[in-house]
Each structure stands twice: as C-alpha cells, then as structure tokens.
Amino acid sequence: xxxxxxxxxxxxxxxxxxxxxKAVVIEDREIAVFxxxxxxxxxxxxxxxxxxxxxxxxxxxxxxxxxxxxxxxxINVNDGLVQAPDKGCVQTYKTRIEGNQxxxxxxx
Ligand code: FES
Numbered sequence: 613x614x615x616x617x618x619x620x621x622x623x624x625x626x627x628x629x630x631x632x633x634k635a636v637v638i639e640d641r642e643i644a645v646f647x648x649x650x651x652x653x654x655x656x657x658x659x660x661x662x663x664x665x666x667x668x669x670x671x672x673x674x675x676x677x678x679x680x681x682x683x684x685x686x687i688n689v690n691d692g693l694v695q696a697p698d699k700g701c702v703q704t705y706k707t708r709i710e711g712n713q714x715x716x717x718x719x720x
Contacts, residue, residue, distance in 0.1 A: 616720040625712045628653060633669030633678065636716075643705060643716060644669035646689055648676060653707045654689040655716045661685075661700035668702070 622636045628647035635658050636643045644658040644667075654676075660666035666682035673679075677686050677695065686695040692704040706717040 617717045618720055619708065619715040619717055621713060622655070622707075622716050623714050625653070625709055625714050628714065631673045633671060633673065635667070635669040638716070638718065641718070644678070645707075645714070645716075646673055646678065648673065648689070653709060653714050655705040655707050656687070656689055656692050657703040659702065660687070661694060661702055662698070 620638050622645055628634055628645060630647050631649060634645045636645055642658040643655050646654045648654065658667060658669050660668055660680040662680065662683060662685050664682040666680040668678050668680060670681045671678040676689055678689055679686055685698045687702060692702040694700040708715045
C-alpha cells in the first residue's frame with residue numbers, strides 16, 4: 613500500500629542557525645532540524661536511540677553528523693544511522709526549501 617505524505621512548514625530558512633539544531637514539535641513528533649554549512653537542511657527524530665534518549669537538537673554538528681550531547685554517539689543526519697562502534701538509527705524526514713520557507717515531509 614502506498615503511504616501518503618504531507619508537507620508541514622517548519623521554519624523560515626534564514627531563521628535556522630547554521631550548524632546548530634532547532635527542535636520543532638509537530639503534533640506528537642519532536643523533530644531536530646539542522647542547517648548544515650553546505651546549505652542543506654536536515655530533519656531527524658529528536659531523540660537519541662541510546663538509553664538516555666539525548667536531545668539531538670542540542671548536539672554538536674560536524675559536517676553531516678550530529679553528536680548526541682549525552683554520551684557522544686555520532687549520528688548521520690542524512691540516513692539517521694548511528695556510526696560504528698555504536699549501533700541504531702533514528703527516523704529521518706525529507707525536507708524541502710522553497711524560497712525562504714522550509715517544509716518537512718511527514719507520513720499521513
Ligand atoms: S543518549 Fe545519546 S549517546 Fe547516550
């Protein structure tokens with residue numbers, strides 16, 4: 613069955629700080645949004661899969677990875693995968709920039 617998606621406005625592009633995360637709550641989802649130095653905007657689930665469930669929007673960004681503020685797990689913001697030697701993943705969300713507006717795609 614095809615999954616329907618919808619787009620939700622999350623922020624103006626120029627209000628997203630470069631290399632810092634921003635937490636956005638949409639209904640029951642908490643999403644960490646990152647504006648990378650290459651200009652791309654990435655959105656991932658705002659909860660580390662490790663036991664403490666660190667808030668990823670408060671983590672340090674380096675290139676295309678975010679470091680969890682609690683125990684420093686390194687998570688790729690493109691595919692949500694935790695980098696070795698640790699294991700796990702977080703949900704990722706597609707983003708779209710239109711003019712100065714940033715949207716995220718959510719499952720229906
Ligand atoms: S809670 Fe994120 S590394 Fe432990």
